[in-house]
Amino acid sequence: MMRRTASRIKQKGVRVVRRILALPQTQARSLYNNLIAKTALRSSRVNGQRIARNCHNLLLKAGHPILGYKICLITEAHCLREQRRQQESPSVWGAIQLPIASQLAFFLKTQASNSLRAFTQKIKEVFPHFQLVVARKARSHGVTLAPSADVAGLFEGLSFRYIAAKEHPDGPSHCGPSAAAGSYFDRVTTESRQLLNSLAAIRRQASHRPHTPEDGQGRIGILISCFRPEPHIEGFLKNLLLLERPQRLVPIFINAGMSDTCRQQILEVLEASNFHDSIFIDKPGCGIYDAWNTGVKAVGESVSYLTNFNVDDRRHPLCLEVQADLLETFSSRQVSVTDYLYFFHPFDDIRRLYELNEGNSTLLPVTNKRTIVYRNLPHSSPMWRTRLHAGGDCGLFDEAYRSAGDADFWYRVSRAHEDAFEIAALPLSLYFNNPEGISTKPNTVGVSEHHTCSRIHYRALMQEIDNSVSPEFAERHLQETDSEHLQLYAALSAIGNP
Numbered sequence: 001m002m003r004r005t006a007s008r009i010k011q012k013g014v015r016v017v018r019r020i021l022a023l024p025q026t027q028a029r030s031l032y033n034n035l036i037a038k039t040a041l042r043s044s045r046v047n048g049q050r051i052a053r054n055c056h057n058l059l060l061k062a063g064h065p066i067l068g069y070k071i072c073l074i075t076e077a078h079c080l081r082e083q084r085r086q087q088e089s090p091s092v093w094g095a096i097q098l099p100i101a102s103q104l105a106f107f108l109k110t111q112a113s114n115s116l117r118a119f120t121q122k123i124k125e126v127f128p129h130f131q132l133v134v135a136r137k138a139r140s141h142g143v144t145l146a147p148s149a150d151v152a153g154l155f156e157g158l159s160f161r162y163i164a165a166k167e168h169p170d171g172p173s174h175c176g177p178s179a180a181a182g183s184y185f186d187r188v189t190t191e192s193r194q195l196l197n198s199l200a201a202i203r204r205q206a207s208h209r210p211h212t213p214e215d216g217q218g219r220i221g222i223l224i225s226c227f228r229p230e231p232h233i234e235g236f237l238k239n240l241l242l243l244e245r246p247q248r249l250v251p252i253f254i255n256a257g258m259s260d261t262c263r264q265q266i267l268e269v270l271e272a273s274n275f276h277d278s279i280f281i282d283k284p285g286c287g288i289y290d291a292w293n294t295g296v297k298a299v300g301e302s303v304s305y306l307t308n309f310n311v312d313d314r315r316h317p318l319c320l321e322v323q324a325d326l327l328e329t330f331s332s333r334q335v336s337v338t339d340y341l342y343f344f345h346p347f348d349d350i351r352r353l354y355e356l357n358e359g360n361s362t363l364l365p366v367t368n369k370r371t372i373v374y375r376n377l378p379h380s381s382p383m384w385r386t387r388l389h390a391g392g393d394c395g396l397f398d399e400a401y402r403s404a405g406d407a408d409f410w411y412r413v414s415r416a417h418e419d420a421f422e423i424a425a426l427p428l429s430l431y432f433n434n435p436e437g438i439s440t441k442p443n444t445v446g447v448s449e450h451h452t453c454s455r456i457h458y459r460a461l462m463q464e465i466d467n468s469v470s471p472e473f474a475e476r477h478l479q480e481t482d483s484e485h486l487q488l489y490a491a492l493s494a495i496g497n498p
Contacts, residue, residue: 005445007471028360029050029101030096032101032105033096033097033098033101034096036055036058036075036098036100036101036104037075037078037079037082037096037098039052039054039058040055040058040076040079040178041073041079041083043057046149050076050466051072051075051079051080051471052069052073052075052076052466052471052474053070053072053074053462053466055071055072055075055076055100056068056069056072056462058100058104059072059100059103059107060106062104062107063107063111063148064103064104064107066451066454066455066458067373067374067458068087068100068103069458069461069465070483070486071099071100071460071483072100072343072461073465073469073474073478073486074099074474074480074481074483074486075098075099075100075101075474075476076471076474076475076478077099077474077477077478077479078097078098078099079096080471080474080475081475082096082159084475085227099481099483101403111457118254128203143381144156153185154457174372178260184354184355184358185350185351185354185355188316188426188428189316189317189487190430191407192316192318192321192322192426193318195322195424195426196318196321196322196325198327199326199328199329199404200325202329203328203329217249218304218305218324219248219249219250219302219303219304219305220248220249220250220297220303220304220305220306220307220320220383221250221252221274221296221297221302221303221305221306221307221386222249222250222251222252222306222308222309222320223252223254223291223292223295223297223306223307223308223309224252224253224254224295224308224309224310224311224456225253225254225256225288225295225308225310226253226254226255226256226257226258226262226289226293226311227256227257227258228257228258228334228397229256229258229262229311230259230262231312232311232312232346232432233262233265233266233311234265234311234348235314235346235347235348236267236311236312236314237266237269238348239314239315239350240269240309240393241269241273242317242350243315243317243319243320244318244320244321245293245316245321246273246274246276247274247275247276248274248276248357248437249271249275249276249320249423250275250276250277250278250299250302250303251275251278251279252278252279252281252295252298252299253266253270253278253279253280253281253461254281254283254286254291254292254294254295255280255282255283255284255488256283256284256286256287256288256291257284257285263380266280267280267368271301277302279295279299279371281294281295281298284455287399288402288405289397289399289405289406290399292308292397292405293396293399295398296386296389296396299357299386303325303386304327304385304386305323305324305327305384305385305386306383306384306385306389307323307381307382307383307384308380308381308382309381310381310432312346312432312434313380313381313430313431313432314343314350314353314430314432315381315428315429315430316350316427316428316429316430317350318428319338319381319428319429320383322336322338322424322426322428323336323337323338323382323424323428324336326422326424327383327385327421327422327423330422332417332418333420333421333422334384334385334388334413334417334420334421335382335383335384335413335420335421335422336382336383336408336421336423336424337364337367337377337378337379337381337382337383337421337422337423337424338423338424338426338427338428338429339361339362339363339364339423339424339425339426339427339428339429340358340361340362340364340379340381340427340429340430340431340432341353341354341357341427341429341430342357342360342361342362342430342431342432342433343356343357343360343361343430343431343432343433344357344432344433346359346432350430353430357430358439361427362427362479364377364378364379364425365377366423367421367423368414368419368420369411369415369420369422369457370461371416372407372410372411372414372421372457373457373458373461376407376450377410377421378410378421378423378429379429379431380429381429383429384413388413394409394412394413395412396415396428397409401449401453402447402449403449403450404450404452404453406452407449407450407453407454411453411454411456411457414457415457415460438467473490473494476493477489477490477493477494478490478493479493484492489497
């Protein structure tokens, strides 16, 4: 019985598709839009959900990413207006244009195009191997057949990363020192000091207001999880000792797995340093978020701010000063971030890293609870207030994650604190695109984990929208099909139509 029903549904679907394909383009588009509108309205009557939610479910069933609720809200407005028009003067549905229909068509077309491109690429990858087999057989008959030069690397088992590295050992940007060679690091340093002076001036101007110093007296805890850190530890320790004002810094090393030699090397550097204090914890086999939580608990309230520092990454000597000053200057901000400089070949000399990777600097966008869904922000080296880990605030990192526990934490911070993130538009954090890193290696679990926690956060955002934007408001004021500035369009419509 179920097979018969499924067969009928399939046959009906095929008939609908054939009807659409047989129609002129304009009529086919109109039928497609009306079909989606009627399906959304019918679903809302059946399950009691608002039309926008049913539209969003339709996108998800088609495999569309979870992002897209603004388009669904505009679609809801169009459907409700057309339904009201039908009630006032019953007739055939008009030629409505639904944003979700266009989005869905574009997405399915793109998916098909990507699948075809991937298939074509696979054929191209297999073909040289086929040529090689033919060549071997041909050589056995005294015939020479050589592969084309553009695929020669494949026969050495080389990846694109390795070929690019042979062309330019410091990354794919092909951007070495600019005309002002040797000056990029100095320019960034100068701009950083200017920013620090500006922040100090702002604090002086605001000094007439009551100011309560934070617990920890502005000290900074640095969470350093170490699992097999040997290839990078020497350069990391050199960079750590370059950080300015070491008296306010508290490095917290968590040994998740390292050699005795490496352990002794770290302890000797800490013993000879000028840090205010340092902590070294042995916890072999722990995951990165277990390590961070262990460090958070160990340092307690003795520091005002916390940051994580991966042993394969690097920081400008003024990076932590700038991040801490941002939080001290803007008391409503909870997390401070800087732009990043990506590098693809590690060097111990931080100045050389700057000069060789000048073209690999980011320009981070506005960071808030909406934009962090679209990009993995605030990325790898933020600084945040220690008090965020209090039980009544955002708690600790979720140790169930292997790679996306920090993303999950920033989602929680963004929901608990309005406009929590402050950005310094200077590339003071240096990010190593490590081919063996937990978040950067091929087939990393981080992608699926990030999707999981993003879905949870996005549903919370959708609920906020549902609570603040009623279907009646959508019907009346969401006129535009462009979702980029939806709030602005709605506000202008509300002003013009009180």
